[in-house]
Amino acid sequence: MLLIYTQKITPRIIYIFKHLCTGILGISIKFTTKIEEFIAHDGMKLSYGKQPLGKELFFQKIDLLTEQGFSEVEIKVQPWEDSVCFFPVPEASALPFDIFAASFYLLSRYEEYAPHVKDEAERFPVSESLAYQEGFLSSPVVDKWALKFRNVLAERFPDIKLQERFFEANAVMAVENIFAYKNKGVLRSFSGMQRDFFQLNFNKVFDRLQVGFRIKKDPFNIFEDLIELIKKYKLEMYFMFQLSNFSIHDRNINYNRIPGRSVIKSVGDYARVGLLQGYYAAKDMKTLRTEKLRMENIVHSSLDHVLNSRHDLGLPENYNNLVELEVHNDFSMGYPDAMGFRAGTCTPFLFYDINMEVTTPLMLHPYVFNSGIYENVKAEQVHQEVAKALRQVQEVGGKFRAVFKNQDFSSYSNKVMFYSVLKQIYEIKDF
Known part of the structure; x- marks a missing residue:
């Protein structure tokens, strides 16, 4: 002592x-x-x-x-x-x-x-x-x-006993849209197809038709592939699903749609499932409580993990809302447009509310990498920056967390690069 x-x-x-x-x-x-x-x-x-x-x-x-x-x-x-x-x-x-x-x-x-x-x-x-x-x-x-x-x-004090620190890496999947086209409803599908047609995105028009006629799998539904990786390599991974009402900011399918609920349940069998806070849930307690209850009704367990879809900490109101609703872990501590350590650390820490001068029970899990930064960056540069950040975390025995979107692993993104980054983070040799 x-x-x-x-x-x-x-x-x-x-x-x-x-x-x-x-x-x-x-x-x-x-x-x-x-x-x-x-x-x-x-x-x-x-x-x-x-x-x-x-x-x-x-x-x-x-x-x-x-x-x-x-x-x-x-x-x-x-x-x-x-x-x-x-x-x-x-x-x-x-x-x-x-x-x-x-x-x-x-x-x-x-x-x-x-x-x-x-x-x-x-x-x-x-x-x-x-x-x-x-x-x-x-x-x-x-x-x-x-x-x-x-x-x-x-x-x-030469006789002091100090605990060892061990490096750890894992990924967090932010799922704003479970599906690109499936279960979007006739009106949304028609208007979306019309928009793609006039923008000359004919590949997406064909994809919409093929998904609609069940000829082709929805491009954003990559969950089975990731589950196979989790099972094969025994990976720890988090999936944060958005369950907001449809709005100009939140455009996922209705939370009551059976295919969407089925995806969440199946993912929950192999990975940790949490809530991707919608645009309004980050600002309004009532909306946050509604989304929390929706997730709990789907997975039949209390909600422990959240990620802010806007990566807006909203200090201190947003975090205090999470505390009041007894959510224990938040994964939003990072910048969506820059790699690095927002709080200067790669170790989870409790949220301290300066306004109230109190330590809260909400554990903040910093992330280092956000895939949104690298949409138009060469793969070689991405791997170099990830390798540098990994070394920094390994040197102090910290936790390296990376935030991806499910569409990063679809045909509409550079999925080869993002799969290779996933391999790099988890140190998988025979990917």
Whole structure:
């Protein structure tokens, strides 16, 4: 057990120390504000404050973790060993920066609460992020810092027992449309065919007719192929299905259609199934509850996994809605238009609500790769960037998650490339 002395124990301090010490390093911790208790403790201990009490392991703090709400924070990023750091502190500290405040800043998405310019889809854009502007978006800096912190602890306390970290990779399939043409209804099918005809997409016109007459399999229905891969190579994979009402933003088939429900049930036998939040579900609690109940009625179990179809975190309202509905895992922590680590980490972490200053039970699972970035990119470049990101995650024993769409593996996309990326992620040799 590691005893931590600090003059004031705040929710932010508890949150970030538990994540770094217990969540990443596997060390149980205890806090104290009593100097006498800290001095009398014979085991592992450290102090976190403005100045050391004596010759103990000391980490100097800035004020971020003792504040409430958010304010303008001045940040100067500087190189540090094989990484970067910010929030520098004097030499008396065991590390040259406040690792706990810096980690909290990134994990809490502090910058997304502050005023910022939104993109065309009303989202926090990657260009507004500190990591992008300072060139460390491609590095899981929080995990790297945690391992540096581990080295400091191991040097000071040689008998300390630390948990091992193991690399893991898996894919998340965002299914906005189970089918391209099947079960879309007469009016939608006719208008779609008319549009394809006037746009000279004759291949799609023929495909519509063949699917309609059951001559050909629907091009988006690639689920049997992916299930075969899951079964053959024992892969862990997530499928997030959209069950929204039809609108200009959400255009899946009706959630009551038997073929669609059948696909969800069959996939659920071999993979983890969750909800792809529709456009309105990300903003409205009532709509989210409706979509949640629809999924639970199909799979006959509680909903545990969600992905935001717009990749809009909607801090903190969207996450608080998930908490209220007792959803446990969200996979939206990433940028749909840039590869990298949105929260500076490849380790799942609990959502901290800055408005309420509370740690929630919602676990956030960061993703690194989004297939939407690579629709018009050469395969060689994609493989190089994926390989670089994989190395970054492997070096810190983290979790590499990639988000795909089911249509990525259809004849309407570069399915050869995306299958090869899937092979690269899962390290399949005889694909």
